[in-house]
Amino acid sequence: MSASIPAGRSVSVVVPATTANLGPGFDTLGMALTMYDDVTVSTRDEPGVRVEVHGVGADELPTDESHLVAASLMYSLQSWGVEIPGMDIVATNHIPQGRGLGSSGAAIVAGVLAAKGLAEGLVEVSDSELLRIATEQEGHPDNIAPALFGGLTIAWMTPEGPRSTKLTVHRGVSLLVAIADQSQMSTRLARSLHPETVPHEDAIFNLSRAALLIAALLDSPELLPEATEDRLHQNYRASAMPETSALIAALRERGFAAVVSGAGPSILVLCSDPGQRVDAEALIATHGGASWQCHALTVDQRGATVEALPGFAH
Incomplete structure (x- = not known):
């Protein structure tokens, strides 16, 4: 019953x-x-x-x-x-x-x-x-x-x-989320863009970066730009989120650890200190294309x- x-x-x-x-x-x-x-x-x-x-x-x-x-x-x-x-x-x-x-x-x-x-x-x-x-x-x-x-x-x-x-994330890590005003992305659509197989070297690349990312987030925030590199999913989704991809490229060229948040189109910037977060927000404000809402968040x-x-x- x-x-x-x-x-x-x-x-x-x-x-x-x-x-x-x-x-x-x-x-x-x-x-x-x-x-x-x-x-x-x-x-x-x-x-x-x-x-x-x-x-x-x-x-x-x-x-x-x-x-x-x-x-x-x-x-x-x-x-x-x-x-x-x-x-x-x-x-x-x-x-x-x-x-x-x-x-x-x-x-x-x-x-x-x-x-x-x-x-x-x-x-x-x-x-x-x-x-x-x-x-x-x-x-x-x-x-x-x-x-x-x-x-x-x-x-x-x-x-x-x-x-x-x-x-527990290192207390020096600061988070910035940039949310696109209009575009949306469903998880199902994002996953449909992935190939069924990936090159062996790309799998090894991501294994090394994922391991490095844990070290960066827990102990060594200065490693975040290298630790957030990816070859498994973001490049395959780029065509569906051109403005997201362009802004991530601009941020990473300036040394920021910027990645797609989840299935996108929002962007997560993992900063090594609050000052770097301010700099990232300033770059986003001057970047052409979509309008972005920035949120300074914590874990x-x-x-x-x-x-x-x-x-x-x-």
């Missing part, structure tokens, strides 16, 4: 944006950023799901159970043998949609954590189960792991499911959180 969530339970979930790949760490490395979506979910006696969206995507995102937070929440409850209650969901979005900052991963994580919070006392959900159920929906864990756990994460797949480990260390709101029914 399925467990039932009482009416009158409310939880609040906060989920960070994420940036994946970081150059050479394709489908493996991810980082949580200090930019957040906020979701509140309340249960009621009346069946059905109502969604209210504020902020980014308020005019475009669905307001029924097809909304990604709602779909993830229901999927998680069903997987855990919990009946789906009537729900009101209020999503306040700050993470840009389709810009390579983990908006879909954040929505999925929000749904999974809301499900865990609402089902308190009915099911026990471990961190590994959170990672599993969220990755099952997203398809890969590189954005899911940092969204859940914060920090710099390395994620990998095993026959038993996804795994991840969390690392989010907490990851997603869920808490019961006052009056939580038991």
Whole structure:
């Protein structure tokens, strides 16, 4: 028999944006950023799901159970043998949609954590189960792991499911995210541009850079420009994001560790100190072509959180 969530339970979930790949760490490395979506979910006696969206995507995102937070929440409850209650969901979005900052991963994580919070006392959900159920929906864990756990994460797949480990970034590393005002890129489209095989030397090149990138982010930020070189995915996607590619080339020519953030078209610049971040932002402001919004961010260390709101029914 399925467990039932009482009416009158409310939880609040906060989920960070994420940036994946970081150059050479394709489908493996991810980082949580200090930019957040906020979701509140309340249960009621009346069946059905109502969604209210504020902020980014308020005019475009669905307001029924097809909304990604709602779909993830229901999927998680069903997987855990919990009946789906009537729900009101209020999503306040700050993470840009389709810009390579983990908006879909954040929505999925929000749904999974809301499900865990609402089902308190009915099911026990471990961190590994959170990672599993969220990755099952997203398809890969590189954005899911940092969204859940914060920090710099390395994620990998095993026959038993996804795994991840969390690392602490050197305090000298400063982050700058440049978001294109208009262009979007779906992860599916970005992946369709990759060849089925890559040259052996390119694989070795990326292995060396990915290993070097961990050393740079943890201990030696001065190595970031070399450590963020990539031959596995960015060049193949360049034709679909010409303005992104042009700006990255301009930044790297000046010695900045600039990479595509996730599937793009946003750009992540990993700076070795705050002064370098200021210089990178100044270069972006004078670069021709697209208009870019720059955000000086830091690494989010907490990851997603869920808490019961006052009056939580038991």
